Amino acid sequence: MDPLSDTSTSPTADETPALASDTLREGIVDKLRAALGDQLLDVKLVPGTDLWARVATEAWRDTGLALRDQGFHYFCFLSAIDWLPSPYGRGEDDPTAPAPERSTEIVHGYTGGETRFQVFARVTDIERHIGVTVKADVPDVAAGESPVIESWVTNYAGANWHERECHEMFGITFAGHPDLRNMYLPTDFEGYPLRKDFPLLARLVKPWPGIVDVEPLPGEGDESTDAAADGEGASA
Amino acid sequence: MIAVDLPYWAQSLLRVLGGTVAVLLPAGTIVYLFLFKMMSFMQSRLGPMEAGPYGSMQLFAEVGKWLQKEDIQPALADKKIFKIAPLIVLVSTFILVAVVPFGPDAYFTDFEAGVFYALAVSSVSVLGILIAGWSSANKYSLLGGLRAAGQLIAYELPMVLAVVGVVIQAGSMNMQQIVFAQNHGSIFGWDGVGNPYVLTQFVAFGVFMIAVQAELTQTPFDMPIAESELVSGYMTEYSGFRFLIFFIAEFANVGIFALIASVLFLGGWGVPFSWFGWDSMDAVDDWMNVVGPLIMIGKMLALSFLIMWVRFSYPRLREDQLQRFAWKVLIPVSLVNIMLTAILKVAF
Amino acid sequence: MTDLIDRQKLSYIAAQAADARLNVELETEGMTLNIGPQHPATHGTLRIIVRLDGEQVVWADPSAGYMHRGYEKLTEVRTFPQVTTLINRIDWLGSFANEVPFILAAEQLMDIEAPPRAQWIRTILFELSRIANVSLFLGDLGVQLGAITPVFMAFRDREYVLNLIEGATGGRFHPNFDRIGGLKDDLPKGWIDETRQVMKKLRNFCDEIENLLFGNKIFQDRTRGIGVIPPAVAQQYGLSGANLRASGVDWDLRRDQKIALAYDKVDFKVWTHPDGDSFARCWIRLQETREATKIVDQLLDGIPSGPVMAKVPRIIKVPEGEAWVSTENPLGEMGYYVVSQGDLGPFRVKIRTASFNNISIVPWVLRGVYVPDVITILASLYFILGDIDK
Numbered sequence: 019m020d021p022l023s024d025t026s027t028s029p030t031a032d033e034t035p036a037l038a039s040d041t042l043r044e045g046i047v048d049k050l051r052a053a054l055g056d057q058l059l060d061v062k063l064v065p066g067t068d069l070w071a072r073v074a075t076e077a078w079r080d081t082g083l084a085l086r087d088q089g090f091h092y093f094c095f096l097s098a099i100d101w102l103p104s105p106y107g108r109g110e111d112d113p114t115a116p117a118p119e120r121s122t123e124i125v126h127g128y129t130g131g132e133t134r135f136q137v138f139a140r141v142t143d144i145e146r147h148i149g150v151t152v153k154a155d156v157p158d159v160a161a162g163e164s165p166v167i168e169s170w171v172t173n174y175a176g177a178n179w180h181e182r183e184c185h186e187m188f189g190i191t192f193a194g195h196p197d198l199r200n201m202y203l204p205t206d207f208e209g210y211p212l213r214k215d216f217p218l219l220a221r222l223v224k225p226w227p228g229i230v231d232v233e234p235l236p237g238e239g240d241e242s243t244d245a246a247a248d249g250e251g252a253s254a
Numbered sequence: 255m256i257a258v259d260l261p262y263w264a265q266s267l268l269r270v271l272g273g274t275v276a277v278l279l280p281a282g283t284i285v286y287l288f289l290f291k292m293m294s295f296m297q298s299r300l301g302p303m304e305a306g307p308y309g310s311m312q313l314f315a316e317v318g319k320w321l322q323k324e325d326i327q328p329a330l331a332d333k334k335i336f337k338i339a340p341l342i343v344l345v346s347t348f349i350l351v352a353v354v355p356f357g358p359d360a361y362f363t364d365f366e367a368g369v370f371y372a373l374a375v376s377s378v379s380v381l382g383i384l385i386a387g388w389s390s391a392n393k394y395s396l397l398g399g400l401r402a403a404g405q406l407i408a409y410e411l412p413m414v415l416a417v418v419g420v421v422i423q424a425g426s427m428n429m430q431q432i433v434f435a436q437n438h439g440s441i442f443g444w445d446g447v448g449n450p451y452v453l454t455q456f457v458a459f460g461v462f463m464i465a466v467q468a469e470l471t472q473t474p475f476d477m478p479i480a481e482s483e484l485v486s487g488y489m490t491e492y493s494g495f496r497f498l499i500f501f502i503a504e505f506a507n508v509g510i511f512a513l514i515a516s517v518l519f520l521g522g523w524g525v526p527f528s529w530f531g532w533d534s535m536d537a538v539d540d541w542m543n544v545v546g547p548l549i550m551i552g553k554m555l556a557l558s559f560l561i562m563w564v565r566f567s568y569p570r571l572r573e574d575q576l577q578r579f580a581w582k583v584l585i586p587v588s589l590v591n592i593m594l595t596a597i598l599k600v601a602f
Numbered sequence: 603m604t605d606l607i608d609r610q611k612l613s614y615i616a617a618q619a620a621d622a623r624l625n626v627e628l629e630t631e632g633m634t635l636n637i638g639p640q641h642p643a644t645h646g647t648l649r650i651i652v653r654l655d656g657e658q659v660v661w662a663d664p665s666a667g668y669m670h671r672g673y674e675k676l677t678e679v680r681t682f683p684q685v686t687t688l689i690n691r692i693d694w695l696g697s698f699a700n701e702v703p704f705i706l707a708a709e710q711l712m713d714i715e716a717p718p719r720a721q722w723i724r725t726i727l728f729e730l731s732r733i734a735n736v737s738l739f740l741g742d743l744g745v746q747l748g749a750i751t752p753v754f755m756a757f758r759d760r761e762y763v764l765n766l767i768e769g770a771t772g773g774r775f776h777p778n779f780d781r782i783g784g785l786k787d788d789l790p791k792g793w794i795d796e797t798r799q800v801m802k803k804l805r806n807f808c809d810e811i812e813n814l815l816f817g818n819k820i821f822q823d824r825t826r827g828i829g830v831i832p833p834a835v836a837q838q839y840g841l842s843g844a845n846l847r848a849s850g851v852d853w854d855l856r857r858d859q860k861i862a863l864a865y866d867k868v869d870f871k872v873w874t875h876p877d878g879d880s881f882a883r884c885w886i887r888l889q890e891t892r893e894a895t896k897i898v899d900q901l902l903d904g905i906p907s908g909p910v911m912a913k914v915p916r917i918i919k920v921p922e923g924e925a926w927v928s929t930e931n932p933l934g935e936m937g938y939y940v941v942s943q944g945d946l947g948p949f950r951v952k953i954r955t956a957s958f959n960n961i962s963i964v965p966w967v968l969r970g971v972y973v974p975d976v977i978t979i980l981a982s983l984y985f986i987l988g989d990i991d992k
Contacts, residue, residue, distance in 0.1 A: 066860070067710070068926060092853070093840040094928075095954040099941060108679050108947060127941050127949075128924045140926060140939070140954075144837065144853045151926060151939075176839035179962040187674075202667030202991065211675055221679055297754035393635050397657070397973065473748050474820050482642045482746045483977045569820045570748025572974045573657065 040065035042148060046088065047071065053084035060129040069150045072129035075167060078137070078154040079194075082173030089143045090150065093174035096139035096181060098156070098188045101126055104214040106222070133158045135165055135190060141174070156190055169194040187212035269362050276351045280509020280554055281502050286313050287555070288562040289505070296566050320501075323494035330391035331491065339389060340492065340499035342382030347506045349375050354513045355429050357523050357546030358538040368429035369421060372514055373414050376469065379507070380406040383478065386500075387488035398487020401573055402478035405468055408580040409475075413465035415588035419458040419595045420451050420518050429517055434535055437524035448526035452519040457591045459519045461584050463560065466511045468576070470504070472561055474568040475576055508558050516553035523550050617660050617969060632660055635973075639668045643746060643977045646987025650964065652976065659976060662968035664961055669991040677951040682708050682782060682918050685948065689938075690776040692955060693989040696735035696932040698727045698767065701780040704951075706862055707927040707940040708782045711920045715862055720784035720910040725864040726797075726901050727770065727779070728929070729894045733804055734763040735932035736891045739984050740811045743884055746981035747824055752815055759807040762800040769793055782918055784911035794902050801895040808892045816885060825881035829967050829979035832878060839966070840959035843934025844890060845983060847874045848882035855930035863929070868900040880982035887984070919946055933957050933989055957989035 043063055050071060051058050057077035062070040073081045101124045124134060135156040142149040156165040169192035170177035181192045182201045189210035192198065200207065209216050260268070290312060294301030302309035327336055353368040355361040365371070380403055387399015421427055424435040439449030452459045468475035479487040489500050516522060523546030524538075532538050571579070638649035647668035653660040673692065677685050689704055690697045702724060709715060716724070741756020764774045770789055771777035779786050815821050831841065836849040846853055854872040856865045873889040875882035920942040928937025934956025941950040960983050967983075968976055 070924070091834070091837040093838055093959075094935070094937070095840070095939075095952065095959075097939070097952045099950050099952075104678065108945075125943060127922070127943075138939075144851060147858045149926070151924075174838050174840075175835070175966070176959055176962055179958065200667075201665075202670040211672060214678075216675075218675060218679055293750075297751050298758055299754060393633060397635075473750075476748060477974070480748065480974070482748065483974055485642060566751055567814075568749060569744060569815070569818060569824060570974075571820055572824060572972060574972070575823055 042146065043069045043150075046148070046150060049088055050081075050084060053087075054081060057081075062128040069148075070128045070153065071150065072131065072136075072153045072155075075154050075157055079168040079170065079173065081152050081154070082139070082141075082170045082177075085141050085150065085152065086173055089145060090141035092142040092144050093176040094140040094142050094149065096137065096170060096177050096184065098135055098137045098184050098190055098212075099127075100135055100188060100212065100214045101131065102134050102214045106217055129153055131155050133165075135188060137167055137184065137190065139170065139177070139180075164189050164191040166191045166193055168192070171195055186210070189213065272360075273348060273351055273362060276354070276356075276513075277347055277506045277510070278502070280513070280551075280558070281506035282313055283551075283555065284505045284508055284558050284562070286310065288559065292559070292562060293566050317498065320498040321495055325494040325496060326491070328391050328491050332389035332391070335385050335389040336491075337496070339382050339386035340496045340503070342385070343379045343503040344499050344506075346375055346378035346382065347503050347510060349378070350507075350510050351513070353429055354510065354517060354550075355433060355523060356550050357543035358430075358535060359540075360523075360543040360546055361430065364428070364430055367427045369417055369427045369432070369518070372429075373410070373417060376511075377406065377410055379503070383488050386492070390488070390491040392491050394484045395488050395490045398478045398480070398484045398490070401480075401484075402471065402488060404573070405471070405475065405478060405576060408577055409465045409468035409584075412461050412580060412584035412588050413469060415585065415592060416455075416458040416462040416465065417518060419455050419588070419591050422592065422595045422599055423451060423455065429522070430535065433517060433522035433524050436521040438527045438533070440528075445526065445528040448521055448524070448528070450519065450521040455519065455591070455595070457587060458595075459515075461588045461591070462515060462519070463557075464584060466515060467561060467564060468580070470507055470511060470561065472508070472565040474564070474571050476565075476570055477573050477576065480570060508561055509554055512554040512557035512561065513550060515557050516550060520553050520557075522553075523547065525549070637976065643980055645742070648961070648985070648987055648990065650968075650976070650980075652968070652973075654973065657973045659968050659971050659973070662965050662976070664964045666958075666961070666987075666990045669987050671988075671992065673992045674951055674953055677948055679947065681946045682920055682948065685951070686780055687776075687778050689953070690778055691988055692953065692992060693735070693931065693933055693936070693957070693986045694775060695738055695986055696731035697773075697775055698771070698777045698779060699731040699735075699929065699931045700936065701778070702728055702863070703927045703929045703931075703936055704938045704940070705780045705782055706929070707925040707938045708918075708920055709862065710925045710927060711923045711940065711942055712782065712914075712918075713921075714783055714912050714914060716784045717909050717912055718864075718906045719788075719908045720912075721862055722864045722867075722901055722905045723770075723785055723789060723910065724780065726898055726905075727767065727777070728863065729898050729901075730763055730767055730797075732894045732932040733891055733898075734760050734767065736887050736894075737763070737804065737807065739887055740808075740815075740884075740891065743981055744815055746977050747821060749815065749818075749821075752811055755807060755810060755814075759803055762803055766793070766797055766800055769796070781911065781914075783914035784909070788910050794905070797898065797902060801899050804895050805892060808888060808895075812888060816888065822881060824974070824978055825884060825982065826877075826879055828880045828975050829971065829982065830877070830879045831963065831967055835963070835966065836878070839963040841934070841963060842956050842959065843930065843932070844886040845883055845934060845960050847872065848886045849878035850874055850876045855928060855935055859928075861927070861929065864901060865897075867904060868897050870897050870900075880978050883982040883984070917946070919944065920948070928954065931956060933984065933986060934960060936989075953992050955989045955992060957985035957987075958992075961985050961990055 040063060046069065047061050047063065054073060054077050057074040058071060059074055060072040103121055105120060107120060133155040136153050137156055138151055138153040140149055140151045154167065156167045159165050167190060169181055171181065171194065179201065181195050182198060184190055185192060185198045186200045186203050187210060290301045290309065302312035305311040305315045327333060350372060352362045353372050355364065383402040384399045387395045387402065420432065424432040426432060436450050437448040441449050441453065471478045479489060489497060492500060527533065530539065633654045635652050635654050636649060637643065637652060639647040649665040649668065650662055651665060652662045673688050676688055680688065685704060686701045689700045692700045737756050737760045741753035744752035767777060768774045770793055771779035831849050833849040833851045836846050836851060852872060852874050857872055870893050873886050875886055922942060922944045924941050926937060926939045928935050936956050937954040939952035939954065940948050943949040967979060971979065
């Protein structure tokens with residue numbers, strides 16, 4: 019298995035990965051495709067390791083239902099990713115210098131994507147000892163509005179708290195959720211902390227020394243310089 | 255017969271002093287011996303070791319600490335009642351000790367309905383606990399107070415019924431008479447150890463000790479104070495010396511109920527009268543007024559050891575399980591015991 | 603399964619109706635009780651708002667977040683090796699076990715594997731964390747139910763395990779010992795023999811607790827039939843660990859997944875219990891502690907020689923990709939969903955903690971129980987606040 023080479027060629031829904039030795043996971047994909055049809059947008063299968071699937075936004079709830087009917091009764095987690103690159107980098111900027119230029123191009127991970135936010139969830143089949151991660155794009159909205167996606171609470175009761183957490187951290191609204199109150203933050207808290215454009219104030223106030231301090235150990239000169247040549251951090 | 259010759263004021267002073275000692279000494283001894291040391295040994299630790307030799311002065315350190323603490327009253331509390339509540343509990347302890355005899359003449363008061371009086375005033379502390387729970391303006395305290403009221407009333411009944419067996423056998427409600435009957439009695443004609451009622455009334459003794467455990471709100475019946483649920487229940491809002499008063503009252507009550515139990519079931523202050531050939535109360539030698547209290551303290555420690563042993567070993571029951579136990583087990587058992595005692599009393 | 607939501611709704615309606623009827627008949631009104639955030643039963647700062655009718659719970663609403671430390675955000679500004687310092691503090695009683703799934707996820711992304719000796723030592727330390735964690739649970743259980751003695755025994759015997767962890771890693775509570783590609787150090791001299799002796803002591807401790815607590819009639823009365831969770835509900839809420847196995851679901855990530863730890867080299871039993879009540883949950887944990895001592899013993903016997911660190915670059919850059927690794931931690935399934943974009947640090951880390959899911963069932967399971975049972979159920983579900991709040 020080599021995740022590196024797999025990511026470069028993101029497989030589409032139509033082609034099953036060539037390394038096909040994982041009949042169990044392929045069977046799951048087939049069943050999922052039968053249930054969802056075109057709405058299963060993309061699949062990533064690392065044989066013997068894991069399975070990812072991306073579905074259309076409007077099929078999000080049905081995906082949960084289809085998975086549950088396939089035997090994925092165990093709800094593991096549900097969360098979201100903000101694919102926007104952080105405008106603050108890794109919080110290692112010099113606060114006195116002008117802010118460096120950063121790319122704002124969104125690079126998606128496995129199974130691709132079209133929007134800034136993605137929700138993803140993982141469910142497990144306890145009989146077959148197998149889990150699957152499903153993702154769905156959350157449609158982009160104008161600033162100040164909350165992106166909306168269907169709730170999974172009717173599929174898995176345990177999604178309740180996960181969606182509440184996701185709602186307050188990313189500002190994603192789950193349509194059909196009975197009780198979208200804040201879980202961790204005060205009710206009047208403004209902003210969504212896990213969004214990439216939410217600054218980590220501790221880092222802005224006092225820059226983190228972090229990677230700057232790394233020095234090669236004595237007697238490791240050759241090896242570490244080789245490695246340091248790859249990592250731009252060592253000289254920073 | 256020394257005390258009789260003294261003037262009335264001196265007798266009263268002696269009684270007040272004696273009463274104070276009889277309340278505070280057991281409380282202190284129990285706290286140090288059992289709460290500090292025995293519990294520590296059961297839990298594979300040493301307990302207090304620094305204050306005084308073997309930590310024996312720890313108690314004074316604790317009292318000093320509590321006296322220095324701020325006396326906090328919740329803003330919403332019913333202030334007057336809040337202040338009175340611990341005193342009521344403590345006073346009930348003092349008036350309870352009044353009927354316990356410590357020797358042929360070493361008693362505070364000797365009156366005919368002694369047992370009846372003891373059982374009656376032991377319920378006064380419920381009043382203190384209930385108003386402490388109510389006046390604290392705290393929901394935990396309120397729950398604790400209500401639990402205490404329900405529990406103490408439920409366990410009053412088996413306790414009274416257990417004592418009825420003793421009263422029937424002794425033929426008197428006078429504590430001195432009960433002591434006399436036990437020490438002067440005989441078992442099928444053999445009077446080597448007298449007739450301590452723990453032998454004939456063992457069912458009543460068991461019921462009584464369980465009821466005492468509940469009456470004292472000790473584990474496994476400590477739901478009113480339930481540390482992990484109600485955060486000390488009715489005592490939650492008390493601090494400083496008011497808490498100290500509750501604390502003293504709790505352990506003084508352990509001692510006094512142990513004293514009452516030893517009077518009712520273990521022969522009280524007496525030794526078997528046959529050993530010295532005494533055949534009536536008046537015949538008992540005067541030195542028993544000195545030895546008697548010592549015997550009482552020994553018996554008290556033995557019984558409070560039992561109470562504490564159970565306290566440190568068991569988990570806590572639930573409120574409804576406790577009530578079920580009282581009404582479905584203890585009360586029927588003690589009723590059967592009364593019937594049997596009455597039948598046997600008539601038969602023999 | 604599908605009727606779960608209906609049943610929840612129905613029971614809610616029934617509870618409301620009962621409440622209303624009582625209000626009419628007796629003119630009583632319920633009482634809202636705040637259990638926590640400062641309460642001995644919440645060991646930490648969990649707050650549970652319960653609506654009481656007498657002593658019966660009409661509804662309960664747990665409210666977490668008093669200890670939220672924002673680890674998911676913080677990981678985004680840390681490098682991969684730095685993250686272990688943070689995640690150590692999630693379940694602070696079994697710290698080492700928190701590090702393992704994250705390190706495994708990073709290793710999976712980098713496509714390296716720790717040398718066998720490192721994997722064995724990881725597994726040993728993992729199980730020692732479990733013992734340290736669960737032995738405290740077994741003692742604490744007594745305190746929650748009013749028996750004060752067992753907790754001191756638990757603290758006494760847990761100390762031996764903490765000493766072992768300290769001996770091997772240098773940290774009693776937060777070892778921070780796991781590295782991408784292996785471990786920081788090898789085991790110190792004499793550690794293996796000492797561990798064997800401590801495992802014997804721990805088995806004695808388990809026997810002691812079993813006699814003292816589990817055989818006690820009052821303990822059984824308090825826990826049997828209290829807080830029953832059927833297997834279907836447990837799976838829907840994502841309960842894991844002993845809580846899931848106590849509902850009769852035979853699922854243990856140590857046995858049931860392919861993972862770079864030495865669990866496939868040892869022989870151990872996964873205990874399940876059909877009842878799903880509080881007693882079953884406690885009992886499963888007791889058995890698991892025993893089983894863990896046996897696992898450690900077996901691992902000590904067969905520990906291979908060799909290096910404890912694979913060859914990794916000094917500056918660790920994790921290639922692009924996503925990985926999910928979860929392990930069977932003391933509290934249940936703990937996993938990390940790591941998204942890397944080829945940088946020094948992760949792009950996003952989703953931390954899936956066991957207690958978060960385990961506690962999310964509380965509103966469901968607390969309905970209709972008495973206040974003392976609230977404590978029993980919370981104690982038996984066993985949560986660590988850091989594990990809920992992250």
